[in-house]
Structure formats: structure tokens, C-alpha cells
Amino acid sequence: MKQPTRNSVVASTSKVTPCCSKVGMKRGPWTPEEDEILSNYIKKEGEGRWRTLPKRAGLLRCGKSCRLRWMNYLRPSVKRGQITPDEEDLILRLHRLLGNRWALIAGRIPGRTDNEIKNYWNTHLSKKLISQGIDPRTHKPLNPNPNSSTSIVQQPPTPTSKPNKVANYSSTCADEEVVEKAGSEYLEGNDSLDQDHTWLMNLEVDNERDDIGLCSDEVFSSFLNSLINDDVILNPQQKPQAVRSDSNSKE
DNA sequence: AAAAAACACAACCGCCAATTC
DNA sequence: CGAATTGGCGGTTGTGTTTTT
Known part of the structure; x- marks a missing residue:
């Protein structure tokens, strides 16, 4: 059990997180x-x-x-109500590109919060992909042949390592050159679905360099827009079969 | 109609990077 | 320069609601 009771007042304090464990703090639904x-x-x-x-x-x-x-x-800007098909499509595309960077994804979908998108993904989209035979984490076909070693697909950049590194990319991204280079490589290499992860990984690697430059938000933003709006990124259900079968090849 | 199971989502936790002192 | 604080993130849980049995 993670916590005493919801909708209650914290009765005792522990050593950590003074903010949330203060005596007398109310919890649970607002x-x-x-x-x-x-x-x-x-x-x-x-x-x-x-x-x-x-x-x-x-x-x-x-x-x-x-x-x-x-x-x-x-927040007044928070949009309530159902996720539209367009938004769903956008989430799918962005997730393919960014993995579980919910904040980053939410930043591209006006009025939607990271929590909302995360919930929607976990309750709807991941199941939808699975039902279509697609691994929701990798956006690649689910293992058709368990005996094949090549079927062990590489995860997209998972947040288990350093979640914030790329999550912050939109505001503290590496130098413009890196982004543009990775982007053009991605766009040119559209015959391989691995490319999107590759360029993102490139970004991650470069982001860890000491010489992180002063990339503007607009550069990254417009770059993402170009990816989102470009047909290069197909919906998983729209992926040609040939590409699917090709996806076992590893980066 | 009632109980059980599944679903949906708000809220909390722990961690980390950035900022402040 | 190092410690403390703060803000923000992704992962996870708890609970109310809906659907199924």
C-alpha cells in the first residue's frame, strides 16, 4: 500500500518529501x-x-x-471532452517518434495534458495497437516468431533511464545543426521505420554532449511539426506489409 | 437484480534536473 | 562550490463508474 487512505488527512510525517507528507495535509479528490x-x-x-x-x-x-x-x-486552456480521431492520430504519430514522453507529446496537442494523454494511451491506444498486432512500445509488429532472436525488437528510448533528458528537449534541445541533421536523415530514410528511433537516439546522444548549444524552441518545434504533418510517418494500421516485415532488422 | 469484472481517470509517489541560497 | 529547495516528469495506484455474467 502506497499511502494511508485517499481523501484523508495525513496523520504522520515521514522523512522524505516534506511537501506532501506534512501533517494536516488533505489528500484525495478535490x-x-x-x-x-x-x-x-x-x-x-x-x-x-x-x-x-x-x-x-x-x-x-x-x-x-x-x-x-x-x-x-x-487551467482555462485545458480542453475537456473526448479525444478526437485527429488527436488520436497525432498521439500515435508522436508516440512513435518520442516514446513515453507524455509532456512533450502533450505540448504538441493544444488543450491536452500529459496526464490525460498518458491515461488515454494506457487505457485505449495501447490496447488498440495490441489488438492490431502492434507492440505499443515499439510500434512494430508483435513477435510473430518467438524463436527468432531478431524478433526481439529494440525498445524506443524508454524513460526508465533518464526520462527528463529528452522530455526537456523541446526547451533545452541540442544545437540546431544536430536537430536538422537528424531530421533530414530521418526524412530521407523513410523506407525504414527504425529511422525515427534512430534520429531520436541521435538527439539523445547529442543532448548528452557538453557542448549543448542554444537551440531555439522554434527549430525543434517546426521540425516536429514537419514530421507530424508529413505523410512520412504512417499510421501503424497504414503501414505497408513490406515495411512491417522489414522491421525485424535492427539498428 | 446483484455480484463480479473491467474500465477510466484523477491523484499520488519517487526521482531527477534546474534553480536558489 | 555544495547543499537545499523547487518544479516537472513518468510510472503507478485507488476508486468511482460501467459493463458483463
Whole structure:
């Protein structure tokens, strides 16, 4: 059990995370009253200083909880309602490119939050892909021949290692040259579905270099746009069979 | 109609990078 | 320069709702 009880007040404190384990902090679902307090306060005072916000606003919540509630639910820009087919398609494309970089994916879909996209992926899209015989993590066909060693596909850049490294890429990306080079390589090599992971890995590798430059957001942003809008990236269900069978070859 | 199972999603946790002191 | 703090992220869990048996 991860935590005492939802919708309760934390009765005891532990050594870590002073923010969320403070005595007297309320947890669990937010009430409309709390929402209103938080909303009004942020509209008046602006976002930020989350740690001290609850006290200033008069809420018995930890700062993290307030931030999450605001970001995922209360922000005026948050779009409620069903994910449209267009959005779903975009999520699929971006996930193929970026893996589980939910924040980065959400950044490309106006009004949607990382949490929402993550939930939608886990509850809908991953199952949908599996039902189509596609590995939701790799976007490659599920292992048709368990005995084949080449069928062990390489994972897309998983967040288990350094999740934030690429997640932050949109704002702190490596130098323009790297992005453009990787992008052009990707676009030129569109006969191989491995290319998208390859270029992303290139970006990751380059991002770890010491000489990270001052790449602008616009460069990365427009690059991503070009990828998203380009037919180079096919929907998994649209992938030609020839490409699928070719996907066992490894980078 | 009731119970069980499956689903959907809000919320929490732990970790890490960036920032501040 | 190092420690402490803060903000942000992805993974996971808990619970309410819906569907199935």
C-alpha cells in the first residue's frame, strides 16, 4: 500500500518529501470549493511558487497537489471532452517518434495534458495497437516468431533511464545543426521505420554532449511539426506489409 | 437484480534536473 | 562550490463508474 487512505488527512510525517507528507495535509479528490479557491488565487496571483501557494491561498493541500490540479484540470486552456480521431492520430504519430514522453507529446496537442494523454494511451491506444498486432512500445509488429532472436525488437528510448533528458528537449534541445541533421536523415530514410528511433537516439546522444548549444524552441518545434504533418510517418494500421516485415532488422 | 469484472481517470509517489541560497 | 529547495516528469495506484455474467 502506497499511502494511508485517499481523501484523508495525513496523520504522520515521514522523512522524505516534506511537501506532501506534512501533517494536516488533505489528500484525495478535490472538492469544488478547493477548486474555486485555487482557481481564484492563481488567476489573481499567477502560477508558480507552488510550495508556498497552499498556505498563501488557504488550502490544506501540498504544493505538488495544487500544481497538478491546476495543470491537469483547472487551467482555462485545458480542453475537456473526448479525444478526437485527429488527436488520436497525432498521439500515435508522436508516440512513435518520442516514446513515453507524455509532456512533450502533450505540448504538441493544444488543450491536452500529459496526464490525460498518458491515461488515454494506457487505457485505449495501447490496447488498440495490441489488438492490431502492434507492440505499443515499439510500434512494430508483435513477435510473430518467438524463436527468432531478431524478433526481439529494440525498445524506443524508454524513460526508465533518464526520462527528463529528452522530455526537456523541446526547451533545452541540442544545437540546431544536430536537430536538422537528424531530421533530414530521418526524412530521407523513410523506407525504414527504425529511422525515427534512430534520429531520436541521435538527439539523445547529442543532448548528452557538453557542448549543448542554444537551440531555439522554434527549430525543434517546426521540425516536429514537419514530421507530424508529413505523410512520412504512417499510421501503424497504414503501414505497408513490406515495411512491417522489414522491421525485424535492427539498428 | 446483484455480484463480479473491467474500465477510466484523477491523484499520488519517487526521482531527477534546474534553480536558489 | 555544495547543499537545499523547487518544479516537472513518468510510472503507478485507488476508486468511482460501467459493463458483463
